[in-house]
Amino acid sequence: MLSNLLNLIFSLFIFSSFNLNANETKHVIAIGAPTIDFLLDVDESFLDSIKGEKGGCEVVDWPTFKSIVHENRSFLRRYATGGSSANxxxxxxxxxxxASFFGRIGNDDLGEFFFNRLLEIGVTPELIRTEKPTQQVACLITPxxxxxxxxxLGATLEFSDHDIIPEIFEGKHLVHIEGYALRHEGLVKKAFSLAKEKGLKTSFDLGAHELAREYKDSLMKEILPSVDVLFANQDEAFALTGLDPKEACEELQKMVDTVVILIGKDGCFVGSKGTTSHFGTTPAEMVDSTGAGDLFASGFIYGYLKGLSHQESAQIGNLLGGAVVEEVGAEISDERWERLLHKIRSLESLPALAGK
Structure with missing residues (x-):
C-alpha cells in the first residue's frame, strides 16, 4: 500500500511538472525601429504629388518628411507609437x-512617448538612446x-550589428524581426545567428515589397534558412518569388519551416513541411489597414508558441488583424481587446489567456 501511495505521489509530481512546463509563459523579444506614426487622410492626387509607389514604404529625408507631415497638418488624424515589430x-x-522590445530610440520627447507607451501596454523596453531624433513615419491613408x-529614419540610422549582443536573448523563447531591419542587413543575420545559438525560435516579417525586391538575394541565400516562421503579404511574396500566393507559400517552404502569406480580405495561406492550407478571414469594416499584418503576426505567433494548430493560430491572427483595421492606427483599443480576449477564450481548444 505504501508503495502504491509513493507511486501515486511520484505520478502526480511528474504530471504537475509537465503541466507547469506546458503552461510556461513564453517570452518574446522583438527587434526593430521604435517609430512614431503620423496618420494623415489624403486623396489619390496627394500621392501623385510625392515620389514612390502607393502602398509601399520608402525612406525620405527630413525636408521631404516635413513637407508631407508638418505642412499638411490639416490632414492629420493623430499620432501614435508604431513600427512593425513594435506593433x-x-x-x-x-x-x-x-514581451520585450529592442532598438535605438531618440533622446527626445517622441522617444519618451514611445518608451512610456510600451510600459503602459506591458512591454519591457530594452532601448538604446541616441541623440538623433526618433524615427517617424507618415502613414498616408487614402479613401x-x-x-x-x-x-x-533618424535614430534607426545608427542601429547596427554592433548593438546585437548575446545577452538580449537570455531567457527568451522567440525573436521576431521586422523586414525594415534589412536596411541593416548584418544586424538581421547576426541576430538570427545568436538567437539560434541560444535555442530560440525565430520569426520574420518581410514588411514591404520594396525591401523584398531589394534584398532578394540575401533573403533567399542567407536569412530565410535561419527563420522558423515567415510572414509576407501577397505583394511581398511576389516580389521575392515571382509567384502567386499559394505557389509562393509552397516555394518558400523549401527554406522556412512555417510560411504565412496574407491575401487581404481573402485570408491567408499557411504552409509547413510540404502541406499548404487556406484559411479565411474575419469580416471587418475597414477604416485603416495600418498594422493589419503586424497584429495578425501577434495572433499567429501566440498560437505557434502555445502549440496550437495552424488553423487555430490563423484564426487568432485574423481576429486581431480584423480588429485593428476597424480603428485608425496600429493599436487596438482596450475596450476592443476585452471583446477579443473573450472570443479567444471561447475557443474550447485554447488555454485561458492572461491578457489585459
Missing part, C-alpha cells in the same frame, strides 16, 4: 505573453483605406 510585440503583450508610408 507585433504590443499585441503579444496584450495576449498575456512576456480606399490603404496606407502608403514615407519614413524618416
Amino acid at each position: 507585433t510585440i504590443k499585441g503579444l503583450a496584450s495576449l498575456g505573453l512576456e 480606399d483605406c490603404q496606407r502608403t508610408m514615407r519614413c524618416f
Whole structure:
C-alpha cells in the first residue's frame, strides 16, 4: 500500500511538472525601429504629388518628411507609437505573453512617448538612446483605406550589428524581426545567428515589397534558412518569388519551416513541411489597414508558441488583424481587446489567456 501511495505521489509530481512546463509563459523579444506614426487622410492626387509607389514604404529625408507631415497638418488624424515589430510585440503583450522590445530610440520627447507607451501596454523596453531624433513615419491613408508610408529614419540610422549582443536573448523563447531591419542587413543575420545559438525560435516579417525586391538575394541565400516562421503579404511574396500566393507559400517552404502569406480580405495561406492550407478571414469594416499584418503576426505567433494548430493560430491572427483595421492606427483599443480576449477564450481548444 505504501508503495502504491509513493507511486501515486511520484505520478502526480511528474504530471504537475509537465503541466507547469506546458503552461510556461513564453517570452518574446522583438527587434526593430521604435517609430512614431503620423496618420494623415489624403486623396489619390496627394500621392501623385510625392515620389514612390502607393502602398509601399520608402525612406525620405527630413525636408521631404516635413513637407508631407508638418505642412499638411490639416490632414492629420493623430499620432501614435508604431513600427512593425513594435506593433507585433504590443499585441503579444496584450495576449498575456512576456514581451520585450529592442532598438535605438531618440533622446527626445517622441522617444519618451514611445518608451512610456510600451510600459503602459506591458512591454519591457530594452532601448538604446541616441541623440538623433526618433524615427517617424507618415502613414498616408487614402479613401480606399490603404496606407502608403514615407519614413524618416533618424535614430534607426545608427542601429547596427554592433548593438546585437548575446545577452538580449537570455531567457527568451522567440525573436521576431521586422523586414525594415534589412536596411541593416548584418544586424538581421547576426541576430538570427545568436538567437539560434541560444535555442530560440525565430520569426520574420518581410514588411514591404520594396525591401523584398531589394534584398532578394540575401533573403533567399542567407536569412530565410535561419527563420522558423515567415510572414509576407501577397505583394511581398511576389516580389521575392515571382509567384502567386499559394505557389509562393509552397516555394518558400523549401527554406522556412512555417510560411504565412496574407491575401487581404481573402485570408491567408499557411504552409509547413510540404502541406499548404487556406484559411479565411474575419469580416471587418475597414477604416485603416495600418498594422493589419503586424497584429495578425501577434495572433499567429501566440498560437505557434502555445502549440496550437495552424488553423487555430490563423484564426487568432485574423481576429486581431480584423480588429485593428476597424480603428485608425496600429493599436487596438482596450475596450476592443476585452471583446477579443473573450472570443479567444471561447475557443474550447485554447488555454485561458492572461491578457489585459
